[in-house]
Amino acid sequence: MAEAMGLRERKKQQTAMRIYRAAVALFAEHGFDEVSVQQIADAAEVSKMTVFNYFGSKEDLVFRPMEEHFADAARAVRERGPGESAVDAVRRQFLELVETRDPSVGLHGEPFTRQVRRIVVETPVLMERAFVAAQKGTRELAAILAEETGDMMLATVAAAMLSAARNALIEENHRRLDSGETPDAVAADAAERAHEAFALVEKGLKGYGVRA
Structure with a gap:
């Protein structure tokens, strides 16, 4: 059970980091205001709901880690x-x-x-x-x-x-x-x-x- 929980947490962290890096790359290329959450979800290969599950708002995609x-x-x-x-x-x-x-x-x-x-x-x-x-x-x-x-x-x-x-x-x-x-x-x-x-x-x- 502990190993399963550990694997689950690692996968969650990996997903969060993939979303974060995809968002930063898009913001850097197009500007924060010009990028939609759906575009971030598509780039990270997750659903829009998954993005909001990990990051409560578009601003959180930049600020949550810092x-x-x-x-x-x-x-x-x-x-x-x-x-x-x-x-x-x-x-x-x-x-x-x-x-x-x-x-x-x-x-x-x-x-x-x-x-x-x-x-x-x-x-x-x-x-x-x-x-x-x-x-x-x-x-x-x-x-x-x-x-x-x-x-x-x-x-x-x-x-x-x-x-x-x-x-x-x-x-x-x-x-x-x-x-x-x-x-x-x-x-x-x-x-x-x-x-x-x-x-x-x-x-x-x-x-x-x-x-x-």
């Missing part, structure tokens, strides 16, 4: 150990993702991953969903900090700063790859840049941007 990462910072803070600050936890997690060149922090040079990002950036409805998901992740982080500290206002400021630091680092990695730098070149100083960014958060903005 959406959990919008809550990465909240997860790092929630799971941090005794004596570890929120900044330390988010920085530690980010550096671990840098070390493994995780696609979620923009350090994977695999063409398919880059293709998915281009689809999102070039599609307003997907950019809006990305913004909403990112804001949800920041609110989740703020709620965790507020529950621990009892101060929602300061928790919101802290969450916004931590999220902004992560987002800026990720965008820089993507920007450098888009400009033609190799993944190795970007990864070479990604950890150093992360230390600089989180140090700025840790110190606060005192003395930053003082006009001469």
Whole structure:
């Protein structure tokens, strides 16, 4: 029975991945708005109902595999150990993702991953969903900090700063790859840049941007 369940799960994962890759290929070639769910189903050799069974909406075909990462910072803070600050936890997690060149922090040079990002950036409805998901992740982080500290206002400021630091680092990695730098070149100083960014958060903005 266990072997049968394992085989069934593997087949489901394979079907989901086939649908996902077929959708991304069509979106990249024709544009997100120009592709129908039926076209995706035909390309993946499944029924339209099967597509909806695996992915609740057309937008989910792009976001489902990546959406959990919008809550990465909240997860790092929630799971941090005794004596570890929120900044330390988010920085530690980010550096671990840098070390493994995780696609979620923009350090994977695999063409398919880059293709998915281009689809999102070039599609307003997907950019809006990305913004909403990112804001949800920041609110989740703020709620965790507020529950621990009892101060929602300061928790919101802290969450916004931590999220902004992560987002800026990720965008820089993507920007450098888009400009033609190799993944190795970007990864070479990604950890150093992360230390600089989180140090700025840790110190606060005192003395930053003082006009001469």
